[in-house]
Amino acid sequence: GNSVTQMEGPVTLSEEAFLTINCTYTATGYPSLFWYVQYPGEGLQLLLKATKADDKGSNKGFEATYRKETTSFHLEKGSVQVSDSAVYFCALIVGYSTLTFGKGTMLLVSP
Amino acid sequence: DAGVTQSPTHLIKTRGQQVTLRCSPKSGHDTVSWYQQALGQGPQFIFQYYEEEERQRGNFPDRFSGHQFPNYSSELNVNALLLGDSALYLCASSFPEAGQWGGYTFGSGTRLTVV
Numbered sequence: 001g002n003s004v005t006q007m008e009g010p011v012t013l014s015e016e017a018f019l020t021i022n023c024t025y026t027a028t029g030y031p032s033l034f035w036y037v038q039y040p041g042e043g044l045q046l047l048l049k050a051t052k053a054d055d056k057g058s059n060k061g062f063e064a065t066y067r068k069e070t071t072s073f074h075l076e077k078g079s080v081q082v083s084d085s086a087v088y089f090c091a092l093i094v095g096y097s098t099l100t101f102g103k104g105t106m107l108l109v110s111p
Numbered sequence: 112d113a114g115v116t117q118s119p120t121h122l123i124k125t126r127g128q129q130v131t132l133r134c135s136p137k138s139g140h141d142t143v144s145w146y147q148q149a150l151g152q153g154p155q156f157i158f159q160y161y162e163e164e165e166r167q168r169g170n171f172p173d174r175f176s177g178h179q180f181p182n183y184s185s186e187l188n189v190n191a192l193l194l195g196d197s198a199l200y201l202c203a204s205s206f207p208e209a210g211q212w213g214g215y216t217f218g219s220g221t222r223l224t225v226v
Contacts, residue, residue, distance in 0.1 A: 045217070
């Protein structure tokens, strides 16, 4: 089956620090990979995506590269802000299946 | 442009009762998916509706059922509630072929508490 494993949180950083949230996956077939973000009291928002190996998704300063050889899709940001505090979910889809999510990683950024 | 609307936002029910949650998809979307997000966990897929029929189903018991109406809105029904059904229930809408490209729009969810 399909599964996603994320590093456990919370990840606590000071403003302007570098962020990495690790994500690895297993999939039956060739997946598309996503990062979703959930702010307090809100639903999920698509942050970025990559649909084939070596693709780099990017948005709002966040980046993630689809690494097929290591089955990974780590999320990075060079300089986090307090407003980035949220829960981040790595997810995948294979073909016309539905989204499979990781457990989520909470990010807390202090001024 | 309205996104996905879910109602109610919060709900408290007693064990054994039944509950109905509602979802209006984003304008132009015709496919609705439901997810259960337990505290501290990622969303788990319940089922997906398209053309008023259940198209895919996750690993949930028959106590969980749904419906889609001609206007594409959807309901999630849970019978014989258990304490373990307490969770945030998320609705997501999309076009059928857009899902694989991440083309889902999520609502803010309904927080169900079973006591």
